[in-house]
Amino acid sequence: MQTIPDGFTAYTDQTFPVTLTDSDTIIFEKHITNDNAGPGTYYLDTTATLTEKDTNEIRTDTASVTITVFESYGSEPDEPEPYEGLSHGYWKNHIYSWIDYNPDDKINSIFDRTASSPYTNIGELTLLQVLNYKGGDDIQDAAGILLRQAVAALLNAAHPDINYPLTEEEIISMVNDALDTENRDDILSLAEELDEYNNLGATL
Incomplete structure:
Protein backbone atom coordinates (compact mmCIF):
# COMPACT_ATOMS: atom_id res chain seq x y z
CA MET A 1 0.00 0.00 0.00
CA GLN A 2 1.10 3.58 -0.42
CA THR A 3 0.13 7.07 0.60
CA ILE A 4 0.42 9.41 -2.37
CA PRO A 5 0.33 13.16 -1.73
CA ASP A 6 -2.26 15.17 -3.60
CA GLY A 7 -1.14 16.36 -6.99
CA PHE A 8 1.06 13.34 -7.74
CA THR A 9 0.61 10.02 -9.51
CA ALA A 10 2.77 7.04 -8.56
CA TYR A 11 3.00 3.86 -10.57
CA THR A 12 5.37 0.95 -11.07
CA ASP A 13 6.35 -0.96 -14.18
CA GLN A 14 7.33 -3.99 -12.10
CA THR A 15 5.78 -7.30 -13.20
CA PHE A 16 4.30 -9.49 -10.47
CA PRO A 17 4.76 -12.13 -9.10
CA VAL A 18 8.51 -11.63 -8.60
CA THR A 19 11.28 -14.11 -7.90
CA LEU A 20 13.71 -13.68 -5.01
CA THR A 21 17.30 -13.45 -6.24
CA ASP A 22 20.33 -15.21 -4.75
CA SER A 23 21.13 -12.04 -2.81
CA ASP A 24 17.76 -12.24 -1.04
CA THR A 25 16.92 -8.85 -2.53
CA ILE A 26 13.98 -7.79 -4.61
CA ILE A 27 14.31 -4.52 -6.49
CA PHE A 28 11.50 -2.77 -8.28
CA GLU A 29 11.02 0.77 -9.53
CA LYS A 30 8.23 3.19 -8.79
CA HIS A 31 7.75 6.29 -10.92
CA ILE A 32 6.28 9.47 -9.49
CA THR A 33 4.75 12.17 -11.68
CA ASN A 34 3.91 15.69 -10.59
CA ASP A 35 0.50 16.35 -12.10
CA ASN A 36 -0.38 19.68 -10.52
CA ALA A 37 1.36 19.95 -7.14
CA GLY A 38 2.65 23.43 -6.32
CA PRO A 39 5.98 24.36 -4.73
CA GLY A 40 6.66 22.69 -1.38
CA THR A 41 7.87 19.49 0.31
CA TYR A 42 5.86 16.28 0.03
CA TYR A 43 6.26 12.79 1.47
CA LEU A 44 5.43 9.51 -0.21
CA ASP A 45 5.15 6.49 2.10
CA THR A 46 5.09 3.04 0.57
CA THR A 47 4.72 -0.41 2.15
CA ALA A 48 5.67 -3.43 0.05
CA THR A 49 4.11 -6.77 1.03
CA LEU A 50 5.44 -10.03 -0.39
CA THR A 51 3.87 -13.46 0.13
CA GLU A 52 6.14 -16.47 -0.32
CA LYS A 53 4.28 -18.96 -2.50
CA ASP A 54 5.49 -22.19 -0.86
CA THR A 55 5.16 -21.22 2.80
CA ASN A 56 2.64 -18.39 2.58
CA GLU A 57 5.06 -16.41 4.72
CA ILE A 58 4.32 -12.69 4.50
CA ARG A 59 7.12 -10.16 4.51
CA THR A 60 6.76 -6.39 4.52
CA ASP A 61 9.07 -3.42 4.21
CA THR A 62 8.49 0.30 4.06
CA ALA A 63 10.07 3.23 2.30
CA SER A 64 9.57 6.97 2.63
CA VAL A 65 10.46 9.37 -0.16
CA THR A 66 10.78 13.14 0.26
CA ILE A 67 9.75 15.15 -2.80
CA THR A 68 10.72 18.79 -3.16
CA VAL A 69 8.95 20.91 -5.76
CA PHE A 70 10.80 24.14 -6.43
CA GLU A 71 9.19 27.49 -7.13
CA SER A 72 9.86 27.41 -10.86
CA TYR A 73 8.55 23.87 -11.42
CA GLY A 74 5.68 23.72 -13.86
CA SER A 75 5.59 27.45 -14.47
CA GLU A 76 5.73 28.74 -17.98
CA PRO A 77 9.07 30.40 -18.80
CA ASP A 78 8.83 34.14 -19.15
CA GLU A 79 8.52 35.27 -22.72
CA PRO A 80 11.59 37.29 -23.68
CA GLU A 81 10.92 40.94 -24.26
CA PRO A 82 10.81 41.69 -28.01
CA TYR A 83 13.75 43.60 -29.39
CA GLU A 84 13.21 47.21 -30.39
CA GLY A 85 14.93 49.87 -32.44
CA LEU A 86 14.23 53.27 -33.99
CA SER A 87 15.51 54.47 -37.35
Missing part, protein backbone atom coordinates in the same frame (compact mmCIF):
# COMPACT_ATOMS: atom_id res chain seq x y z
CA HIS A 88 18.17 57.05 -38.12
CA GLY A 89 15.32 59.23 -39.40
CA TYR A 90 13.74 59.21 -35.97
CA TRP A 91 16.95 60.12 -34.17
CA LYS A 92 17.89 63.00 -36.45
CA ASN A 93 14.45 64.53 -35.85
CA HIS A 94 14.20 63.82 -32.11
CA ILE A 95 17.40 65.12 -30.59
CA TYR A 96 15.65 65.54 -27.23
CA SER A 97 15.45 61.72 -27.01
CA TRP A 98 19.23 61.26 -27.14
CA ILE A 99 20.88 59.66 -24.11
CA ASP A 100 24.64 59.77 -23.37
CA TYR A 101 25.52 61.27 -26.76
CA ASN A 102 25.42 64.81 -28.13
CA PRO A 103 24.63 65.85 -31.72
CA ASP A 104 27.97 67.69 -31.89
CA ASP A 105 30.10 64.69 -30.85
CA LYS A 106 32.63 63.77 -33.53
CA ILE A 107 32.42 60.37 -35.19
CA ASN A 108 36.15 59.74 -34.65
CA SER A 109 35.71 60.24 -30.91
CA ILE A 110 33.60 57.07 -30.86
CA PHE A 111 34.70 54.94 -33.80
CA ASP A 112 38.50 54.85 -33.65
CA ARG A 113 38.93 53.49 -37.17
CA THR A 114 37.57 56.72 -38.67
CA ALA A 115 40.55 58.64 -37.32
CA SER A 116 42.78 57.23 -40.06
CA SER A 117 42.77 56.77 -43.85
CA PRO A 118 40.60 56.32 -45.83
CA TYR A 119 37.95 57.56 -43.40
CA THR A 120 39.47 60.74 -41.97
CA ASN A 121 37.05 63.10 -43.70
CA ILE A 122 33.94 61.35 -42.46
CA GLY A 123 35.54 60.89 -39.06
CA GLU A 124 35.45 64.66 -38.63
CA LEU A 125 31.69 64.81 -39.06
CA THR A 126 29.36 65.10 -36.09
CA LEU A 127 26.83 62.46 -35.14
CA LEU A 128 23.99 64.61 -36.42
CA GLN A 129 25.77 65.24 -39.72
CA VAL A 130 26.27 61.50 -40.22
CA LEU A 131 22.59 60.85 -39.54
CA ASN A 132 21.92 63.07 -42.56
CA TYR A 133 24.57 61.39 -44.75
CA LYS A 134 23.29 60.66 -48.27
CA GLY A 135 25.80 58.03 -49.41
CA GLY A 136 27.69 57.49 -52.66
CA ASP A 137 29.85 55.02 -54.57
CA ASP A 138 33.31 55.04 -52.99
CA ILE A 139 34.65 53.42 -49.83
CA GLN A 140 34.19 56.54 -47.72
CA ASP A 141 30.57 56.80 -48.85
CA ALA A 142 30.04 53.18 -47.85
CA ALA A 143 31.48 54.07 -44.46
CA GLY A 144 29.04 56.98 -44.25
CA ILE A 145 26.11 54.67 -44.95
CA LEU A 146 27.30 52.30 -42.23
CA LEU A 147 27.95 55.07 -39.72
CA ARG A 148 24.51 56.54 -40.32
CA GLN A 149 23.03 53.25 -39.14
CA ALA A 150 25.69 52.85 -36.44
CA VAL A 151 24.85 56.18 -34.82
CA ALA A 152 21.17 55.24 -34.76
CA ALA A 153 22.16 51.87 -33.28
CA LEU A 154 24.19 53.55 -30.53
CA LEU A 155 21.31 55.86 -29.63
CA ASN A 156 18.97 52.88 -29.49
CA ALA A 157 21.34 50.85 -27.34
CA ALA A 158 21.95 53.76 -24.97
CA HIS A 159 18.28 54.44 -24.33
CA PRO A 160 16.92 52.71 -21.20
CA ASP A 161 13.44 52.35 -22.70
CA ILE A 162 14.56 50.55 -25.85
CA ASN A 163 15.40 46.84 -25.79
CA TYR A 164 18.00 46.88 -28.54
CA PRO A 165 19.60 43.61 -29.73
CA LEU A 166 23.18 44.92 -29.35
CA THR A 167 25.14 46.76 -26.69
CA GLU A 168 27.01 49.97 -27.38
CA GLU A 169 30.32 48.12 -27.02
CA GLU A 170 29.26 45.48 -29.53
CA ILE A 171 28.16 48.11 -32.04
CA ILE A 172 31.43 50.04 -31.82
CA SER A 173 33.50 46.88 -32.15
CA MET A 174 31.51 45.57 -35.11
CA VAL A 175 31.70 48.89 -36.94
CA ASN A 176 35.45 49.31 -36.39
CA ASP A 177 36.03 45.74 -37.60
CA ALA A 178 33.94 46.28 -40.74
CA LEU A 179 35.71 49.55 -41.53
CA ASP A 180 39.05 47.87 -40.99
CA THR A 181 38.37 45.51 -43.91
CA GLU A 182 38.18 48.49 -46.30
CA ASN A 183 35.81 46.28 -48.30
CA ARG A 184 32.68 48.04 -49.51
CA ASP A 185 30.57 44.87 -49.54
CA ASP A 186 31.49 44.00 -45.95
CA ILE A 187 30.80 47.54 -44.79
CA LEU A 188 27.40 47.69 -46.50
CA SER A 189 26.49 44.23 -45.22
CA LEU A 190 26.81 45.44 -41.63
CA ALA A 191 24.89 48.60 -42.54
CA GLU A 192 22.00 46.43 -43.75
CA GLU A 193 22.06 44.38 -40.55
CA LEU A 194 21.92 47.48 -38.36
CA ASP A 195 19.21 48.96 -40.57
CA GLU A 196 17.03 45.93 -39.81
CA TYR A 197 17.58 46.35 -36.07
CA ASN A 198 16.90 50.07 -36.33
CA ASN A 199 13.51 49.43 -37.89
CA LEU A 200 12.15 47.01 -35.31
CA GLY A 201 10.06 49.81 -33.88
CA ALA A 202 9.65 51.26 -30.39
CA THR A 203 7.58 53.85 -28.56
CA LEU A 204 9.19 56.66 -26.58
Whole structure:
Protein backbone atom coordinates (compact mmCIF):
# COMPACT_ATOMS: atom_id res chain seq x y z
CA MET A 1 0.00 0.00 0.00
CA GLN A 2 1.10 3.58 -0.42
CA THR A 3 0.13 7.07 0.60
CA ILE A 4 0.42 9.41 -2.37
CA PRO A 5 0.33 13.16 -1.73
CA ASP A 6 -2.26 15.17 -3.60
CA GLY A 7 -1.14 16.36 -6.99
CA PHE A 8 1.06 13.34 -7.74
CA THR A 9 0.61 10.02 -9.51
CA ALA A 10 2.77 7.04 -8.56
CA TYR A 11 3.00 3.86 -10.57
CA THR A 12 5.37 0.95 -11.07
CA ASP A 13 6.35 -0.96 -14.18
CA GLN A 14 7.33 -3.99 -12.10
CA THR A 15 5.78 -7.30 -13.20
CA PHE A 16 4.30 -9.49 -10.47
CA PRO A 17 4.76 -12.13 -9.10
CA VAL A 18 8.51 -11.63 -8.60
CA THR A 19 11.28 -14.11 -7.90
CA LEU A 20 13.71 -13.68 -5.01
CA THR A 21 17.30 -13.45 -6.24
CA ASP A 22 20.33 -15.21 -4.75
CA SER A 23 21.13 -12.04 -2.81
CA ASP A 24 17.76 -12.24 -1.04
CA THR A 25 16.92 -8.85 -2.53
CA ILE A 26 13.98 -7.79 -4.61
CA ILE A 27 14.31 -4.52 -6.49
CA PHE A 28 11.50 -2.77 -8.28
CA GLU A 29 11.02 0.77 -9.53
CA LYS A 30 8.23 3.19 -8.79
CA HIS A 31 7.75 6.29 -10.92
CA ILE A 32 6.28 9.47 -9.49
CA THR A 33 4.75 12.17 -11.68
CA ASN A 34 3.91 15.69 -10.59
CA ASP A 35 0.50 16.35 -12.10
CA ASN A 36 -0.38 19.68 -10.52
CA ALA A 37 1.36 19.95 -7.14
CA GLY A 38 2.65 23.43 -6.32
CA PRO A 39 5.98 24.36 -4.73
CA GLY A 40 6.66 22.69 -1.38
CA THR A 41 7.87 19.49 0.31
CA TYR A 42 5.86 16.28 0.03
CA TYR A 43 6.26 12.79 1.47
CA LEU A 44 5.43 9.51 -0.21
CA ASP A 45 5.15 6.49 2.10
CA THR A 46 5.09 3.04 0.57
CA THR A 47 4.72 -0.41 2.15
CA ALA A 48 5.67 -3.43 0.05
CA THR A 49 4.11 -6.77 1.03
CA LEU A 50 5.44 -10.03 -0.39
CA THR A 51 3.87 -13.46 0.13
CA GLU A 52 6.14 -16.47 -0.32
CA LYS A 53 4.28 -18.96 -2.50
CA ASP A 54 5.49 -22.19 -0.86
CA THR A 55 5.16 -21.22 2.80
CA ASN A 56 2.64 -18.39 2.58
CA GLU A 57 5.06 -16.41 4.72
CA ILE A 58 4.32 -12.69 4.50
CA ARG A 59 7.12 -10.16 4.51
CA THR A 60 6.76 -6.39 4.52
CA ASP A 61 9.07 -3.42 4.21
CA THR A 62 8.49 0.30 4.06
CA ALA A 63 10.07 3.23 2.30
CA SER A 64 9.57 6.97 2.63
CA VAL A 65 10.46 9.37 -0.16
CA THR A 66 10.78 13.14 0.26
CA ILE A 67 9.75 15.15 -2.80
CA THR A 68 10.72 18.79 -3.16
CA VAL A 69 8.95 20.91 -5.76
CA PHE A 70 10.80 24.14 -6.43
CA GLU A 71 9.19 27.49 -7.13
CA SER A 72 9.86 27.41 -10.86
CA TYR A 73 8.55 23.87 -11.42
CA GLY A 74 5.68 23.72 -13.86
CA SER A 75 5.59 27.45 -14.47
CA GLU A 76 5.73 28.74 -17.98
CA PRO A 77 9.07 30.40 -18.80
CA ASP A 78 8.83 34.14 -19.15
CA GLU A 79 8.52 35.27 -22.72
CA PRO A 80 11.59 37.29 -23.68
CA GLU A 81 10.92 40.94 -24.26
CA PRO A 82 10.81 41.69 -28.01
CA TYR A 83 13.75 43.60 -29.39
CA GLU A 84 13.21 47.21 -30.39
CA GLY A 85 14.93 49.87 -32.44
CA LEU A 86 14.23 53.27 -33.99
CA SER A 87 15.51 54.47 -37.35
CA HIS A 88 18.17 57.05 -38.12
CA GLY A 89 15.32 59.23 -39.40
CA TYR A 90 13.74 59.21 -35.97
CA TRP A 91 16.95 60.12 -34.17
CA LYS A 92 17.89 63.00 -36.45
CA ASN A 93 14.45 64.53 -35.85
CA HIS A 94 14.20 63.82 -32.11
CA ILE A 95 17.40 65.12 -30.59
CA TYR A 96 15.65 65.54 -27.23
CA SER A 97 15.45 61.72 -27.01
CA TRP A 98 19.23 61.26 -27.14
CA ILE A 99 20.88 59.66 -24.11
CA ASP A 100 24.64 59.77 -23.37
CA TYR A 101 25.52 61.27 -26.76
CA ASN A 102 25.42 64.81 -28.13
CA PRO A 103 24.63 65.85 -31.72
CA ASP A 104 27.97 67.69 -31.89
CA ASP A 105 30.10 64.69 -30.85
CA LYS A 106 32.63 63.77 -33.53
CA ILE A 107 32.42 60.37 -35.19
CA ASN A 108 36.15 59.74 -34.65
CA SER A 109 35.71 60.24 -30.91
CA ILE A 110 33.60 57.07 -30.86
CA PHE A 111 34.70 54.94 -33.80
CA ASP A 112 38.50 54.85 -33.65
CA ARG A 113 38.93 53.49 -37.17
CA THR A 114 37.57 56.72 -38.67
CA ALA A 115 40.55 58.64 -37.32
CA SER A 116 42.78 57.23 -40.06
CA SER A 117 42.77 56.77 -43.85
CA PRO A 118 40.60 56.32 -45.83
CA TYR A 119 37.95 57.56 -43.40
CA THR A 120 39.47 60.74 -41.97
CA ASN A 121 37.05 63.10 -43.70
CA ILE A 122 33.94 61.35 -42.46
CA GLY A 123 35.54 60.89 -39.06
CA GLU A 124 35.45 64.66 -38.63
CA LEU A 125 31.69 64.81 -39.06
CA THR A 126 29.36 65.10 -36.09
CA LEU A 127 26.83 62.46 -35.14
CA LEU A 128 23.99 64.61 -36.42
CA GLN A 129 25.77 65.24 -39.72
CA VAL A 130 26.27 61.50 -40.22
CA LEU A 131 22.59 60.85 -39.54
CA ASN A 132 21.92 63.07 -42.56
CA TYR A 133 24.57 61.39 -44.75
CA LYS A 134 23.29 60.66 -48.27
CA GLY A 135 25.80 58.03 -49.41
CA GLY A 136 27.69 57.49 -52.66
CA ASP A 137 29.85 55.02 -54.57
CA ASP A 138 33.31 55.04 -52.99
CA ILE A 139 34.65 53.42 -49.83
CA GLN A 140 34.19 56.54 -47.72
CA ASP A 141 30.57 56.80 -48.85
CA ALA A 142 30.04 53.18 -47.85
CA ALA A 143 31.48 54.07 -44.46
CA GLY A 144 29.04 56.98 -44.25
CA ILE A 145 26.11 54.67 -44.95
CA LEU A 146 27.30 52.30 -42.23
CA LEU A 147 27.95 55.07 -39.72
CA ARG A 148 24.51 56.54 -40.32
CA GLN A 149 23.03 53.25 -39.14
CA ALA A 150 25.69 52.85 -36.44
CA VAL A 151 24.85 56.18 -34.82
CA ALA A 152 21.17 55.24 -34.76
CA ALA A 153 22.16 51.87 -33.28
CA LEU A 154 24.19 53.55 -30.53
CA LEU A 155 21.31 55.86 -29.63
CA ASN A 156 18.97 52.88 -29.49
CA ALA A 157 21.34 50.85 -27.34
CA ALA A 158 21.95 53.76 -24.97
CA HIS A 159 18.28 54.44 -24.33
CA PRO A 160 16.92 52.71 -21.20
CA ASP A 161 13.44 52.35 -22.70
CA ILE A 162 14.56 50.55 -25.85
CA ASN A 163 15.40 46.84 -25.79
CA TYR A 164 18.00 46.88 -28.54
CA PRO A 165 19.60 43.61 -29.73
CA LEU A 166 23.18 44.92 -29.35
CA THR A 167 25.14 46.76 -26.69
CA GLU A 168 27.01 49.97 -27.38
CA GLU A 169 30.32 48.12 -27.02
CA GLU A 170 29.26 45.48 -29.53
CA ILE A 171 28.16 48.11 -32.04
CA ILE A 172 31.43 50.04 -31.82
CA SER A 173 33.50 46.88 -32.15
CA MET A 174 31.51 45.57 -35.11
CA VAL A 175 31.70 48.89 -36.94
CA ASN A 176 35.45 49.31 -36.39
CA ASP A 177 36.03 45.74 -37.60
CA ALA A 178 33.94 46.28 -40.74
CA LEU A 179 35.71 49.55 -41.53
CA ASP A 180 39.05 47.87 -40.99
CA THR A 181 38.37 45.51 -43.91
CA GLU A 182 38.18 48.49 -46.30
CA ASN A 183 35.81 46.28 -48.30
CA ARG A 184 32.68 48.04 -49.51
CA ASP A 185 30.57 44.87 -49.54
CA ASP A 186 31.49 44.00 -45.95
CA ILE A 187 30.80 47.54 -44.79
CA LEU A 188 27.40 47.69 -46.50
CA SER A 189 26.49 44.23 -45.22
CA LEU A 190 26.81 45.44 -41.63
CA ALA A 191 24.89 48.60 -42.54
CA GLU A 192 22.00 46.43 -43.75
CA GLU A 193 22.06 44.38 -40.55
CA LEU A 194 21.92 47.48 -38.36
CA ASP A 195 19.21 48.96 -40.57
CA GLU A 196 17.03 45.93 -39.81
CA TYR A 197 17.58 46.35 -36.07
CA ASN A 198 16.90 50.07 -36.33
CA ASN A 199 13.51 49.43 -37.89
CA LEU A 200 12.15 47.01 -35.31
CA GLY A 201 10.06 49.81 -33.88
CA ALA A 202 9.65 51.26 -30.39
CA THR A 203 7.58 53.85 -28.56
CA LEU A 204 9.19 56.66 -26.58
